[in-house]
Amino acid sequence: QKEVEQNSGPLSVPEGAIASLNCTYSDRGSQSFFWYRQYSGKSPELIMFIYSNGDKEDGRFTAQLNKASQYVSLLIRDSQPSDSATYLCAVNLDTGRRALTFGSGTRLQVQP
Amino acid sequence: KAGVTQTPRYLIKTRGQQVTLSCSPISGHRSVSWYQQTPGQGLQFLFEYFSETQRNKGNFPGRFSGRQFSNSRSEMNVSTLELGDSALYLCASSPSGGSQYNEQFFGPGTRLTVL
Numbered sequence: 375q376k377e378v379e380q381n382s383g384p385l386s387v388p389e390g391a392i393a394s395l396n397c398t399y400s401d402r403g404s405q406s407f408f409w410y411r412q413y414s415g416k417s418p419e420l421i422m423f424i425y426s427n428g429d430k431e432d433g434r435f436t437a438q439l440n441k442a443s444q445y446v447s448l449l450i451r452d453s454q455p456s457d458s459a460t461y462l463c464a465v466n467l468d469t470g471r472r473a474l475t476f477g478s479g480t481r482l483q484v485q486p
Numbered sequence: 487k488a489g490v491t492q493t494p495r496y497l498i499k500t501r502g503q504q505v506t507l508s509c510s511p512i513s514g515h516r517s518v519s520w521y522q523q524t525p526g527q528g529l530q531f532l533f534e535y536f537s538e539t540q541r542n543k544g545n546f547p548g549r550f551s552g553r554q555f556s557n558s559r560s561e562m563n564v565s566t567l568e569l570g571d572s573a574l575y576l577c578a579s580s581p582s583g584g585s586q587y588n589e590q591f592f593g594p595g596t597r598l599t600v601l
Contacts, residue, residue, distance in 0.1 A: 406588050417576055417592040418529070425588075462529065471542045472519045472580045472590055476529040 377401060378465050380477035388485050393450040395480050397463030400444065407439055407446045408464040408474065411457075418462055422448060453484045488513065490579045490593030498599045504565040507596045511558050511579030517541075518560040519590060520552060523574040535560050564598075572600045 379398045387393045395409075406425050410418035424430045424437040424446065436449040446465075450457055460481050464474040491510045499505050511518050519542075520532040531544040535554035552562040564571055574597050578590035 417595045420589055423589050472517050472534045473531045473542045478528045
């Protein structure tokens with residue numbers, strides 16, 4: 375079983391819709407959770423992080439964490455074609471150390 | 487604030503050679519982590535340095551090594567290159583401090599091709 379699992383996609387949504395990206399993780403001791411966006415040929419860009427159960431909103435992005443279900447998600451409201459990228463979920467077991475475990479990423483396509 | 491910088495951006499080497507990659511973190515950041523990204527294995531953690539000490543290490547062979555200098559700049563070295571070492575090598579910088587400073591910011595990466 376992979377430590378961090380994501381549906382590889384592609385996830386296709388029309389412009390203006392809500393895109394929902396999901397991630398599950400296997401280690402119950404995981405402490406912090408991150409979403410990165412990676413455009414083709416570029417490096418990952420941090421877009422959201424969440425440490426506590428519940429929702430965290432930042433502009434059009436909302437991260438949701440449910441530690442009991444070992445589940446973290448990213449919602450993108452009013453999706454734009456510029457949001458088309460691969461979204462990587464990353465998990466850190468120990469906040470004292472910077473060793474992220476990444477999922478394989480979900481490719482999002484926003485259709486104009 | 488300037489972001490994470492990595493040099494060189496592209497490298498071509500042949501099997502058996504060695505290579506050194508360099509990373510300068512965001513000003514004020516003291517933690518530098520290195521990752522390897524390949525199409526088959528995705529993003530994998532190599533090691534982390536903090537205050538010139540290796541604090542954590544991933545599951546890579548000893549051919550992969552690194553160091554950090556007193557100004558927080560870091561280098562990683564790969565000896566006896568193999569074809570499978572072809573990858574994008576990413577450096578990530580993170581502030582020091584408590585758990586709320588856990589976020590990592592990636593540099594542009596070094597694309598290594600081994601022929």
